[in-house]
Amino acid sequence: MAKAIGRASAPSHKKKPRHTPAQKKAAAKARELSARSSRRDDRKSYADRSDREDRPRRGAGQGEKRYGDRPQRSFDRDDRGPRREGSRDDRPQRSFDRDDRGGRREFNRDDRGPRRDWNDGGERPQRREWNRDDRSGRSSNRDDRGPRRDWNDGGERPQRREWNRDDRSGRSFNRDDRGSRREFNRDDRSGRPFNRDDRGSRREFNRDDRSGRSFNRDDRGPRREFNRDDRSGRSFNRDDRGPRRDWEDRGPRRQWDRDERPARRDTSAEARENHTWERRERRDNRHFSEDRPHSAREYRVEETPKQAKPVHEGPNEFGDLGLNEQLVERLTQLGLVKPFPIQAATIPDALAGRDLLGRGQTGSGKTLAFGLPTLHRLAEGERARPHKPHALILTPTRELAMQIVDALRPLLQTLRLRHQLVAGGMSYTPQLRSLEQGVDLLVATPGRLADLLERGAADLSEVKITVLDEADHMAEMGFVEAISEILDLTPTDGQRLLFSATLDHGVDQVAKKYLTDPVTHQTDSATASVSTMEHHVFLIDPQHKKPITATIANRPGRTIVFVRTKLGADRIALQLRECGVFAAALHGGLNQAQRTRVLEAFKSGELPVLVATDVAARGIHVDEVSLVLQADPPADHKDYLHRSGRTARAGETGRVVTLALPHQKKGVQRMLDSAGVDAAPTRVTPHDAQVLETAGGREPSFEAIPQSVLDNLLRPKRPQGRGNYRGRPQRRNGGFNRERGNRVAGGYRGNR
DNA sequence: AAAAAAC
Secondary structure (H helix, E strand, O other), X not given: OHHHHHHHHOHHHHOOOOOOHXXXXXXXXXXXXXXXXXXXXXXXXXXXXXOOOOOOOOOOOHHHHHHHHHHHHHHHHHHHHHHHHHHHHHHHHHHHHHHHHHHHHHHHHHHHHHHHHHHHHOOHHHHHHHHOOOOOOHHHHHHHHHHHHHHHHHOOHHHHHHHHHHHHOOHHHHHHOHHHHHHHHHHHHHHHHHHHHHHHHHHHHHHHOHHHHHHHHHHHHHHHHHHOOHHHHHHHHHHHHHHHHHHHOOHHHHHHHHHHHHHHHHOHHHHHHOOOHHHHHHHHHHHHHHOOOOOHXXXXXXXXXXXXXXXXXXXXXXXXXXXXXXXXXXXXXXXXXXXXHHHHHHHHHHHOOOOEEEEOOOOOXXXXXXXXXXXXXXXXXXXXXXXXXXXXXXXXXXXXXXXXXXXXXXXXXXXXXOEEEXXXXXXXXXXXXXXXHOXXXXXXXXXXXXXXXXXXXXXHHHOOEEEEOOHHHHOOXXXXXXXXXXXHOOOOOOEEEEEEOOOOHHHHHHXXXXXXXXXXXXXXXXXXXXXXXXXXXXXXXHHHHHHHHHHHHOOOOEEEEEOOOHHHHHHHHHHHXXXXXXXXXXXXXXXXXXXXXXXXXXXXXXXXXXXXXXXXXXXXXXXXXXXXXXXXXXXXXXXXHHHHOOOOOOOOOEEEEEEEOHHHHHHHHHHHHHHOOOOOEEEOOOOOHHHHHHOOOOXXXXXXXXXXXXXXXXXXXXXXXXXXXXOOOOOOHHHEEOOOOEEOOOOOOOOX
């Protein structure tokens, strides 16, 4: 792709061999330009994916596609005239699409106004959310359903609401509409996957025809909307379909519910006194449509009393390990004087240049265990030459790479070593520039590094030290190929350090191939022996999952909720917010700016609850996470240990609660055994003392937290980016910029 | 089987 961009964007270079320095330079420039435009991707707003704005949007969704494609467009502008002609000819397909789109758009548009009214006047919207996907919750939906039906019969509106509202996941949309629209939806749905597959080609197609695009643009918005979020999630949606369908089978029950309902409504006063979940929920939904002003501050984490951190006194024992004096001095300034066991065990061997395997519990200080000797050795050597770094730290996630950079930065600065974060989702420019200028240490994720290697921007032939953090994960399928390729490019006599809290057979394979006479340091058993961690397993019924999750998450202190899928993360986070628990999702489907911002907010305390996939399972350190709730059980015992390890770090205390559905009981039990965790599964229901006390939960308020609060949280606090890039200038004139002749889409639109 | 990792 990178190459494709280069070609498309700088046709003049295309046919010439890039031999002369001048030509090389020109090519580099082109690359940089394309990289620069690709940065815009990071500015896709969270709202683009997940807001539920009611007004017709010109830009939402659209923006994403355009951004993605824009690099070429801007370069190709000159070419457009001719191409346009071409695209015309090609249009058959196009026009087809277009009609399609147009139609949808109309549809949407018309619907939108009314929907709003609905929202304003009615109370229905949210209930649905809540119940959306849980069959259990549905009981409350059911109450509503009668009227909706009538609506359906009389008008077409009901669904629109659906449509609008829950755009966020797109799911509830499907849900209630089952009656009339189902057909519609279905087709649509089944159509989507196709679209998806087709999209690749279509996109290609479009690319060449950029001119055609501009025509289409207006039409595209709605479509985008529709597809918007789920570029990744969509396929998952399909999975959800099964249950939904089951839903449809419920005809009879509905009848039943309807009959029931009038009575319940009449006794709403009484209902209020009853604190059953469904009823409170209904009552409180009214707040949602009012969309009262909120500020994120209201939802800040309730700080729990700080735990005393171990204070080390006396002479700095890092000095005894043979580390560079400047380094030791800086460590002292940072309050680090006593090495953790894993550090004391591995540093001497690492300084001696030996290959090693290090295993230390989660939160036991592995970053410094490999960081300090790496820095020490870098400081001893010469400055790295351009493009040829001397050390490489590889991590499985971008966040972890950033965290390692953050942890090592002060030490690197003290030693006047140059470093660069090399990870996807971020601008190429600083990465290319650093390599150009020469950089001593790269902290990288595999994909982007491979990309830079392929471009010839990086050369690993002078790498003296390679570190694999979370080595066992890196040795797993899906990672190991990339890692092998990278390791193959480093000198065979270089030092290699493999670290993780769990080392297993997969690591042995890598160790066997890439390590020479390695020494292994295991400071603890591989099981969950973190003594300050408490484990609980709650055996629950499916219909209680949501209320229990909400109750537990609604606790003071920072909480991480782990789920299995990206879509699940979005969904649970949304559900929590609708219950009045401020939560945001973190997963690989978000763009990097969003990921970074969510994590930052969680660290700072603005966000008390993080709902994450396993992207956050390993290595991520956040102070004072006092509970890890595994709403979906982890895949295996290693994941259990790593997820759990987000709490009880560096001597803090923490609790881990794992929810298991009846059919998961066996697997969870087996996993606990392998993980060495001694926890007896307990049957619980939402109001049990177990939930309220053991997990520290509290019944949530059910005062839905509006999307605007989340959008506000996600809005970058300073101009985007960590580098010196100051971000795109603020949009003016409705986002239309004459010079560019292009509407500048983007921004966070979802907060109104 | 999902997620992650480049665009």
